[in-house]
Amino acid sequence: MTVCARERKCLFGGIESDQMRNSPIGQMVASCWLEIPKHFPNAALDEFVIMPNHLHGIVLLDVVAGHARPLPVIIGSFKSAVSRQAGFCVWQRSYWERIIRNGAELNQTRQYIAHHPATWSTDKENPTHLT
DSSP states (O other): OEEEBGGGOOOSEEEETTEEEEOHHHHHHHHHHHHHHHHOTTEEEEEEEEOSSEEEEEEEEOOOTTTOOOHHHHHHHHHHHHHHHHTSOOBOSOOBOOOOOSHHHHHHHHHHHHHGGGGGGGOTTOTTOOO
């Protein structure tokens, strides 16, 4: 899934030498992201990366009949926690999700996330990227 900062502002840090350097808000985003499994036992975190104005992450859900929290609740709680700690609305209203259906897709998505900071200069979410 992908969550974008409000108005796609680069709040979370910057890319230096193809590596993400988190700002204090970016560190807060990382901390809240890593707390997700403590609040939602059916959610396990896989690869993720915080970018200057968005976050990509893989959430693995263990669906237990009738008791698992759906992804929108998990992401809504995460976004709310970050905004509450920051003291202002950090996020855009929605988020992008994609269901990963097999191991090949999972590995491809992991690689995309891991290498995403190195491609920031050509990323459509980069406000300095010219199309």
